[in-house]
Amino acid sequence: MSDFTVGIRHIDTVTVLDLKGQLDAHTAPDLEQVIADNIGKQRYRLVVNFRDLSYISSAGLGVFMQFIEDVRKHGGDIKLTNMSPRVYDIFDLLGFPMLYEIFPEESHAVERFRTTPPPADMTDRTH
Amino acid sequence: MPEDARHSDRTGEFESRTECLENIRLFVSHEAAAFGFDAEDIGKIVLAVDEACTNIIKHAYRNRPDGRIHVRVSSEENRGRKGFVVTILDTGLPFDAAHYRPPRRLDYIRKPRRGGLGIILMKKLMDEVEYSAAPGAPNEIRLVKYLRTHAQAHRS
Numbered sequence: 255m256s257d258f259t260v261g262i263r264h265i266d267t268v269t270v271l272d273l274k275g276q277l278d279a280h281t282a283p284d285l286e287q288v289i290a291d292n293i294g295k296q297r298y299r300l301v302v303n304f305r306d307l308s309y310i311s312s313a314g315l316g317v318f319m320q321f322i323e324d325v326r327k328h329g330g331d332i333k334l335t336n337m338s339p340r341v342y343d344i345f346d347l348l349g350f351p352m353l354y355e356i357f358p359e360e361s362h363a364v365e366r367f368r369t370t371p372p373p374a375d376m377t378d379r380t381h
Numbered sequence: 382m383p384e385d386a387r388h389s390d391r392t393g394e395f396e397s398r399t400e401c402l403e404n405i406r407l408f409v410s411h412e413a414a415a416f417g418f419d420a421e422d423i424g425k426i427v428l429a430v431d432e433a434c435t436n437i438i439k440h441a442y443r444n445r446p447d448g449r450i451h452v453r454v455s456s457e458e459n460r461g462r463k464g465f466v467v468t469i470l471d472t473g474l475p476f477d478a479a480h481y482r483p484p485r486r487l488d489y490i491r492k493p494r495r496g497g498l499g500i501i502l503m504k505k506l507m508d509e510v511e512y513s514a515a516p517g518a519p520n521e522i523r524l525v526k527y528l529r530t531h532a533q534a535h536r537s
Contacts, residue, residue, distance in 0.1 A: 276403065278399070278402050278435070279431075279438065279439070280400055280402055280403070311402075311428060311431045311432060311435065311502075312498035312499045313499075315498060340424055344502070347502065347505050348498060348502065
C-alpha cells in the first residue's frame, strides 16, 4: 500500500501543502480532496512542497491541472517547490515549467505571493 | 522466440486495482535493475509501466477491481542493442491506438484530459511503445527500453 500524506501549514495568506511518499493514481484522490477543501475555504494561494515526495505519476500531475484555472480565476495560484531532480524531470517532460512557477525553495514561492498582494476580498481569509 | 529468451521471462499477475500499482512498480524496478539499468532509466521504465497499468485500470477495466493485469518482462537483441521488453496484457476494453489523438502539450491547462498525459509520458520515457488488440485475444501493450552503452551513458 502506497504511503502518502499531505501536511498543511499556513504562512500569512499562503497555504503550504507538504507532500510525502508516493503520488500515483491510488493516492492522487487524497491530494485532490485536500486541495478541494482549501479552495472550498477560499484559500487560493497554495504552495506545494515536494521535498519528501519520492515518486509522482501523471495522475498526480493531473491534480494540479484540475485546479489551476479555478485558483487563478480567484487571484491565487499553485506554486511548486523543493522538487528532487527526478520529480522535476517528469514535470519538465510535459512542459509544466511553462504553466507553473517552480521554485527550488519554499520561501521563494511564499515571497512571490507576498510581492503580489491578493485581491482585497481575500486578505481576511487566512485560516 | 529463442529458447534462452523464453527462460529469462518473468511474469507478475496483479489485480486491476490502483492499490496494486506500488507492487507493479516494485516488480518492474527489481527486474530492470537486474537487467543492468541505472537508477535514472529504472525510474523511466517504472513510470511508463505505471502509466500503462493506470490506463488499463481506469479505461480498459473502468475501475472494476476483478480484472487481471499480467506484466511480463523479457529481453531481445535488436541491431546489437540489448532491449528490456515489458509486455502488459489485460482482457478489458481495447484501446483504439489508431484513432487516439493525444492532447497538445500546452492545451493541458485549458482542456485537462488526465488519461492523455500517461500516453505522452510512455512515449517519451521508452524507446518503443506498441499497442495491439485482436478479437478473442488479450489487449497487449509492449514497451521496450534499450540498455545504453557506456559511451552513451557518458554523453548523457
